[in-house]
Amino acid sequence: MKKRILLLMLAWGFIYWANAQCDVTEYTNKCAERLKPQGYKYLKSYKLDFMNGSKKQIIYSYVFSNNTSYRITLANGDKDNKGLFVTLLDSEKKPVVSSYLEKEKKYMPAIDIKCSRTGIYYLAYEVKEGKDYCGSSVIGFKR
């Protein structure tokens, strides 16, 4: 019984440690930096905490406007944000674009989309491989 309690305490401690470790400030700043070269203005940031892998997908929604360009940037602990990607879905939940290029097996750090329809869009974030379950994403815009 003592062993079971010890095991549980260790698991509890690990979960606490894992949660406490997901500080995304550095990643958010990295994402925000990626907006500047093309003149995108900062709009919103999302903390991506996949709870050490227990969470498979994180979905946010946002109203995108017609005739507006958006940049969605991603960053995690890997310099090439390996494993982390986002799929943008339209209001009918149809995929519009993904930052993961299936053919090349590449994780792109950003998506630029020129929106042609105003509506609620969904941003579905996932970790496909690796064990980096903490990241950030920033949306920027320009007209």
Next chain:
Amino acid sequence: MKKVFYSFLTISLCFIIACDNDSEISQVASDTTKRVKSGKEAIDKKTIKEFVDRIPSPMIISSIIKDSGIDYDQTLLNSVDNESKYVIEFKQALNLGVFSTDLGYANIYEKSQDAINLLVGVKDMADNLKIGQYFEFEKIKQLSKSKDKLDELLQLTEENLININNKLYEQDRSDLTVLIITGGWVEVMYLATQVVQKKPNKDLEQMIADQKIVLDQIVQLLDYYASQSKMRDLHDELVDLQKSFEKIKFTQSEGESKQVEKEGTVVVEQGGSEQAEMSKETLNEITTKVAAIRNKIIS
């Protein structure tokens, strides 16, 4: 010993569930999507945060106003002198939204003195609502004074407002969040409609028309709190505004999206198009109604 074990197990489970708050977002988003498909969404307490998160920043419209080559107009902004009129939380939250939008507008035009004045309004409203500690007043003030720190300033201001909304949500005061958002949206609509009346601009008119979807979201948020008389009155005024937006005709055409890879970025041009047809009468009607709602908020 068994008791100790099960107590510990219960505490651990509670902790895991408490920490897994965000996982609800995924479920909520999925549930909401189902409702999107079935027509008008019904809102419940769980979906409030998701609705709030999806409302676009007023900064987009302020930015379009500036990019359209329209001059900065200080007379359109709410005066910080009005602050003393806002003695109840309902008014304080609405005007926190109003001042925040005005602050964004002044920042976009790099009008640092106006921005600093408006910052005082934002800070005072936030302090009255006991959320001032989440607003990095001094840091924002310093950035406002620097001409070359606009990006950082916009980022920090937006992050602070998001943080305030999150804190209110955690404190079970989301009604205030809804009011902050409503105040901010009404103010930016006021700026846009006033500006477009003085200097017609197709891009800005299209953006005003596109706000129909945002208005629908805000009305649904207010609807949740309609048992509170002041919230209900505001809700009813926005429902009346919705009727004017219903007169706008939207036409859509289908088209193929184009996707390329460019400098480490996936670049997509979404196919199809959408055009809003808004008559001058409808624009005038929206302008008048928005001004009336806004004047009631700031008075």
